[in-house]
Amino acid sequence: MSTSTFVNFYKSQEYEGELHRYTGPQAQSSPSISGVSSVETGSETWLIVYQGKNFDGDAMQLGPNTRIYDLTKVHTNRDGGDWNNQISSFVMYDHKPSFWASGATRPELDLQDGEIIFAENADFEGDCKIYHGTNYARDLNNCPYGTNGTSRDLKNNISSLATGSNAWLEVYDATDYQGNVLKVHPSTEYRDLSSAKRGSIGNWSNQLQSFRCIYSTSEPASWSMGLDESRFKSLYPDNYSDNTLNGNAIGYRTQDAQYRIYDPVVDYPDVDTMAATIQIDHIISASTDDHTKLVLTYNTHRELIQVSQDWQAGSAYQVPSWVIKTVDVGAEVLGAVGALETAGISEAAANEFVETFDAACKTFNKVCQVIANLSESDGGRFYMIPVACHTIVRASLAVSSSEPGGGTPINFDHQAVARMLGGNWLQWQGTTGALNQRVEYRQGDYDYRTWYQELSVMRQNAGMLVTCKVDFERGSFDDHIILMVGFMATASGPRAVFAQASIQFHVTDDSDFSNILGEPIYSTAAAPISDLGQAVADSLASQLAGMDFGSNDNNQARATLPNIAKLNVNTIIEATSNG
Structure with a gap:
């Protein structure tokens, strides 16, 4: 995770009275912030902020190295007001989203080629972890989210996931790639793993303990081959x-x-x-x-x-x-x-x-x-x-x-x-x-x-x-x-x-x-x-x-x-x- 993907929200103008620092790509529909009066972003940060919770209301894009010392100077688009004390939810990316140039502000994953994302909450909210290319994890207990500095691990703490192009993902409900397996094709979203069937009666929400992701332009051997x-x-x-x-x-x-x-x-x-x-x-x-x-x-x-x-x-x-x-x-x-x-x-x-x-x-x-x-x-x-x-x-x-x-x-x-x-x-x-x-x-x-x-x-x-x-x-x-x-x-x-x-x-x-x-x-x-x-x-x-x-x-x-x-x-x- 890049240390240059972050946003600092401040309670006062001129970057005084820090409310919260968020690090890493993530979506926060109801963060514990209120009364934001100034903001700054990292050098590898593309941020969309929203007036309302759950990504509702007016929205604004903030690119890398943005510093706004006084949000009263920035006007909203809908009601003629300004952005002081108006930020209630946000989405943060570690790359320039494909829709950025159009000015679109609808929250989207926009995963890059070969990327996968795990998130603690449904709809990719809360702590997130993004992997690039081929990756293996025998025990997610050893894989911390790292979002916002947390050391909390991913094991049994994943409620949504998605894959980018050419990312072939296998997740397991036991360590060492054992137990039930869910195979996720490239460019697939599971916004709520509670709707994904696991075994005969269970679901996949908060059940992941190991995973394998293979970057390949064609279906890898592990998906079509096995030994009976x-x-x-x-x-x-x-x-x-x-x-x-x-x-x-x-x-x-x-x-x-x-x-x-x-x-x-x-x-x-x-x-x-x-x-x-x-x-x-x-x-x-x-x-x-x-x-x-x-x-x-x-x-x-x-x-x-x-x-x-x-x-x-x-x-x-x-x-x-x-x-x-x-x-x-x-x-x-x-x-x-x-x-x-x-x-x-x-x-x-x-x-x-x-x-x-x-x-x-x-x-x-x-x-x-x-x-x-x-x-x-x-x-x-x-x-x-x-x-x-x-x-x-x-x-x-x-x-x-x-x-x-x-x-x-x-x-x-x-x-x-x-x-x-x-x-x-x-x-x-x-x-x-x-x-x-x-x-x-x-x-x-x-x-x-x-x-x-x-x-x-x-x-x-x-x-x-x-x-x-x-x-x-x-x-x-x-x-x-x-x-x-x-x-x-x-x-x-x-x-x-x-x-x-x-x-x-x-x-x-x-x-x-x-x-x-x-x-x-x-x-x-x-x-x-x-x-x-x-x-x-x-x-x-x-x-x-x-x-x-x-x-x-x-x-x-x-x-x-x-x-x-x-x-x-x-x-x-x-x-x-x-x-």
């Missing part, structure tokens, strides 16, 4: 409420491991983006949980433009955060948009598929690299990688608008998987839910266990991610394969376009070696791969070659894992079809 939290949670099968730690969350169990997915925290870094922060815990009994935090950034078209992530394994191993920018989409998936559109997918959904799919694939590859040397018993730490990938897809679905149309639904036949592996789905002891079923089977001289595949279908059925864990059963020292296969819709049905696998070896006393990560395998229209499973197996086998696991038996047994990965990848592909 209920839809997001519903995409985790058999989820349950989990409030055991700080923060609201859901839990779900998959592949014989438990995970905690915290409620997304949505923020708007600027007028064109929305960011959703989601923390995931791998729940470890009697030890420190693993943690990863995803920050997913979307543009105003609801397209994923960036993923940042950090990772902490237990209490000892923390990986610095990294960033994946979907503007750097790999050439492998760039050609997908045209094929998706021929399958009935909208251009927006096709673009979203490319960005989300690419981010999930890069996330799988990146996290496998950074935790390659870690070990644990049940594979839950490594399966947390697919959980993060599914979370990216599910959050993107909860952000995207639900529009009609789209391709043919993609079907995945779990029973076909069991038949092809030569077993049946059996519930793991002490668990519930389909994702904790497994098929036990034997290949050659060794036993394996494949867990129920977890699926995430993308917007308009443009594609699908399929993940699972495969155990090489070795008593209490199982090895684990983590698989991810990606599908894209085409006019002739879903086509597998991506596969990648990692192998986690359980470290024993007689061996010391790293886990291995296969190369990401892409099958594109320009460079199709006829046997995606074989390509995954070849990538794993090339890294297994020459590794010594401590005994001939271990070496021979683990040499089978690339073929087991191939079997499962191709089984997943065979089980996927149009619905």
